[in-house]
Amino acid sequence: MAQETVKITINGKEVVAPKGTLIIEAAAQAGVEIPHYCYHPHLSRPAVCRMCLVDVEGQRKLQPSCSTPVQPGQVIRTDSPKVQEAVREVLEFTLINHPLDCPVCDQAGECGLQNNYQDYGLYNTKFTLPKVHKAKVQKIGPTLTLDAERCILCSRCVRFTDEITKTHEMGIMQRGDHAEIQAVKEVNNPYSTNLADICPVGALTQNDFRFKVRVWYLKHQQSICPGCARGCNIVVDHYRGEAQRMRPRNNNAVNQSWMCDDGRLLYKAIRNEDRLNAPMLRKDGKRVAVTPSVAFSEALRLLEKHAKHTATQGSASVSNEDAFALARLLKMMQAPVASSLRESPVGWEDDALLRRADRTPNRNGVSAFSGTEEFAVRLKTATLALVIQEDALPERSLYPQLAGVIYVGTHDCPTARSADVVLPMAMWAEYEGSFTNFQGRVQRFLSVVSAPEGVVPLWQLASRWSEAFGGKRYASAAEVFRAMATEHPLFAKMTFDGLGEIGLCAPSADQSKEA
C-alpha cells in the first residue's frame, strides 16, 4: 500500500511529506534546519524548549514544529521576522542563568547554544540580576560528569533514561529558575555515554574524552563498531593520526542513534601496548623483529611447502574481504578452508537495546567463507598451522608434528609468542572493508588512521600469497568486494561503494531481525 502523503509549503517551497510527519522532520528533509533542543528523533516529544517555533498560516500563535504534524495545504514559514524574534527571545531566556563556561567547557565547538547564538544571538544582555548557581563538576557515574549550571532543562537525558534504558537515573528537581537536573542515583547503565551525545550543551560530558582535544581540531570518519555482532554505525573522531573518541551515527535499522559504553572505548585497542607493530621470526627460540618482506616470504615459503597440510584458524573479527581472500588462498593451496570459528568470550547476553552476546563483528560474513571441520581436529594431522587473530594455539607443544606456525593478528597473545612467523595485520580502523552484522546487513567501514609502518590488512597478505599459487592480486577492497559479490549470494548485486553510509541487507537475510 502506498504511503499517504501530504503537500505543504515551507518558506515558499512545496514539500511532499508522508502523512503524520512532524513539521521539523519534513523541513529537515526539504533542507530547512529548524533550531531545536528538546526534540530528538528517537525520544518522545515534550516540546519544552520552544526553540523550534514556526509560523503556520491561519494560526494565531507560533507552533512548536517538533510536535505539530503536517496537515494538507499547510503554509509554513521558519524565516519570518516573527519567528526570528521568538527564537531570539527563547534563546535569551535559556541563557539567563547560563554560566558561559565556554573556555573550560568540552562541548564548546559542538554546542547547541553556541551554534544557535551565532544565528539568533542578542549579543547585548539585558539581564542584570545575579545568576542562579547550581552544582558543578559532579561525577555522576563512571563515564559522565554533570554540570547542572550548564543544563538548559531540555529533558533529553531524563527521557533517554526513562524510555530507552529504563533505568530512570536522571530527573529535574525544583521549579522555576531553581529547576535543576540531578542524577538521583549513580548513572552506570551500559548505555550511559549516549547521554553526553544527546545533551545539546555541555551539562553532560564524557569522562573518557574530558579535556583531551578541543572538538574543532577533530577530523571525522564513518566506521562500524567492531565490539559485537550488532555493528553499530559510528563516527570515529581523530586528531594527529590517533583516534580520540567514537560516537554513534544514525542508522534506524541497526542502532538508531545509540551505541554502548564498552564499544565506545574500543578505539583504545588501536594503540595499546599489546599491539603488534612489526613482523617477527623465531630464531633459536627467540623472537626477532624483521622487515615485512622477510616475514612475508618466510610465511610464503612455509605455505608453499606444506600447502595441503595446513590447518587454518579463521576469525570472526576480520572483514568480509579478508575472509574471502583467505578462503580463496586456501582453496588454491588445496588446503581445507578456514575452520569454524571459536566461541566468542562470554559475559554479555543479547539485551533489548543493542548489545549482542556474540562479541565478534563479522561472524555472519565470515561463516559464509568458512569450512566446517574444527581447527583442533585438523591440527592433529596438519604440519603447518595458520592462525588468524584468535589465540587458538596457546599450547603448541601438544602438537609435536607441527613443523611451523604462522600467526597473523593485531595483538600479541600466547599463540603469537609460540609462532615461527608473526605477521601483524591492520585493525578495523586502519583499512577499509565491510562487516556483516547479525541481521545480515553488510556495512562498510572506512580507514580512520594509518596502520603501523608496513602493516597491511589480511586480504592484502592473502591476495599477495595467492599470486604464488597462480591467483590474481587484488588492488583494493572494492575489487575484492566485486569478486565476492559475483561468487556469493550474500553479497549479490552489492558494490562496495553502494553500501553507502548505512549498509545493505541481502534479500536472503533474515529481515525479521531488522529493528
Add this chain to the structure above:
Amino acid sequence: MIVVPRPAYSLREKVYFWEIAKGLLVTFGHLVRNLWGAASRSRTIQTWEYPEEPRPYPQRVRLLHRLVKRPDGTPKCVACYMCATACPAVAIEIIAEPSPDDAIEKRPISFVIDELRCVMCGFCVEACPKDAIRMDSEVGDLMGTRREDFLFTLDRLLEMKPRAGAYLGDRELEAKRKAGLI
C-alpha cells in the same frame, strides 16, 4: 583595480653612473659621520650599538610572551586552546588536565610556545578570554644556541616578569592627557 604607471626614467637615470655616484655619496657620508660621531660620542651617529644601546620601545610593542598568575601563584590560564587555535604559526602546544579546584575546572599541565615559530602577531593575546597570556615581558630579544632555548615552557612563561621601563611616546601621551585631549 588601480594601475600605477611606472615612472619613466630620465636620460641621466638611464645612464646610471651619476645615480650610482649619488648613492655612494650617501653611504660614504654616513661612514664619515659615524667615524667622527663615534669619536665624539655624540648622537649624530647613524647606527645603534645594539644591544648595549637599547632602543626605546613604542607603546604597542609586542615583546616575548608571559603567562599571568593568579594571586595564589597558579596560572590564570584555563587551557582553553583559544590562543593555540588563533595562532597562525602553530607555535603554541597545550596539554590540559582537570584542575583540583572545581571552580577553575581545567588547567594546563603543559604549555609550550616555540618562540622560533612565533611571528609575534599578538593574536594569542587577543584571543585569550582570561587575559592569561600577554606580550609585555621584559624580554624583547632572545638569543640562544639550541632549539630548546626558544621553547618557552609553562614554568618559564610564568616566571617572565612584566616590563617596567618607559615606552616611546609616553611623554607626549602624558602631555595630551594633561591637556585633556584624551
